[in-house]
Amino acid sequence: MIVLQLIFVFIGVLFFTGIIAFTLLLNGAIHYLTLLFVLSISFFLLYTFLLLDWFKTKKRKVVVSTIIGVAVLIASIAPIQYHYKMSMATVDAEIDAYAYEPFVDHNKVVKNDTKASLQLKDPLPRLDGATAMYPLYAAFVEATYPKKEYPYYDSEVKVSRTPEAYQNLISGDVDVIFAAAPSESQIKIAEINGLTFEMTPIGREAFVFFVHHKNNVENLSLEQIKQIYAGEITNWREVGGANDSIRAFQRPADSGSQTTLEKMMGDTALMEAPAEDVASGMGGIIHEVSQYRNYKNAIGFTFRYYSTEMVGNKEIQLLSIDGIAPTKENIRNGTYPLTSEFYAVTTGTDNPNVKQFIDWIVSPEGQALVEKVGYVPVESF
Structure with missing residues (x-):
């Protein structure tokens, strides 16, 4: 039952990620793609860990939070750089x-x-x-x-x-x-x-x-x-x-x-x-x-x-x-x-x-x- 639920959630995340990614491409916002994929993967992993009741210790929570936080921060560099550049006059x-x-x-x-x-x-x-x-x-x-x-x-x-x-x-x-x-x-x-x-x-x-x-x-x-x-x-x-x-x-x-x-x-x-x-x-x-x-x-x-x-x-x-x-x-x-x-x-x-x-x-x-x-x-x- 848990496996079926995870497969259903995975397909859902994949579907909505695909729609958002396609919309970003249409609007030329390719600098958001990496951040989108990181957020999607992070959401699925958090859902999986919660469903499997994996967060039983504070250490696990800290490790996962740190890894996800660092990944999101790195993925945010490209959008931040883009908006900084676009803020400059041409x-x-x-x-x-x-x-x-x-x-x-x-x-x-x-x-x-x-x-x-x-x-x-x-x-x-x-x-x-x-x-x-x-x-x-x-x-x-x-x-x-x-x-x-x-x-x-x-x-x-x-x-x-x-x-x-x-x-x-x-x-x-x-x-x-x-x-x-x-x-x-x-x-x-x-x-x-x-x-x-x-x-x-x-x-x-x-x-x-x-x-x-x-x-x-x-x-x-x-x-x-x-x-x-x-x-x-x-x-x-x-x-x-x-x-x-x-x-x-x-x-x-x-x-x-x-x-x-x-x-x-x-x-x-x-x-x-x-x-x-x-x-x-x-x-x-x-x-x-x-x-x-x-x-x-x-x-x-x-x-x-x-x-x-x-x-x-x-x-x-x-x-x-x-x-x-x-x-x-x-x-x-x-x-x-x-x-x-x-x-x-x-x-x-x-x-x-x-x-x-x-x-x-x-x-x-x-x-x-x-x-x-x-x-x-x-x-x-």
Whole structure:
């Protein structure tokens, strides 16, 4: 009878553990699995010992309690570490795209002071671009497109991350994208599809590196940056900081900032990025490069406008490079060493309005709007 009861309880524990484990996988909470299994096993063992009246002495109770307590404590380390990490701010936080959707009441889109000389009609150029570019081309849209709804997820004016935007351009789903220069793999994919990227510079931006605001390192040389990302400099004390290892974060391949980092490194080999397993979707596990989290020993990178205007995280500080701060003035005069252009990119669209739209963007009128949004124009006016 006792054996049957134990079998029944075992099956019950196994069943409910399986359901909870499946739910945790669906929600990406794999860090709780070990703790779940430890708790399930502990419950079954306690039930068995009680049923068999095994706890007859105080010593047995102490031994079992200690073993279970230690096991639960060890199994709790992963969830505690996860929640500690998640409590830290991320610089690559997602913005509220709806806040920049054109013609929406009380949006954050920068307005032209006067009516633009260009007023487009159908067929409207289909646009897409990097997240950091959305406030800019949303301003172009409000200035030159007819007033109507342009949902950022399904309209003539969409917003994606850089890899998706380039893919949408290659597949012909959009006419123009606004982004940093393409990666080598994106260029090759275009060539395979018989396409060539036509890139029109429309503004300048600073590629910036940042650290925790309590890090006393405020400046690095370009060579030190390269050595850090090559894995040759591994401790902050090597560059005048505290005795702490450097946690140098990277971004996913083909993203605009990762491509810029790779170009900056030149012939210097880029070290393998810190990575973590991240649960996604229906329990699938993908291997994804970590987003920057504000560890006190970390260094990350992005573009100036995104970090200062869109995210505005006060827990970080932007580094000077070779003694030059990444200000708009230093981008404009060319003294900041990591300044790059961003582009309106096409692949030979047959939309008749695309050329006049891009021509307007690089005109004094369009470049004035680039300045007003917060970027540095590529043309003086």
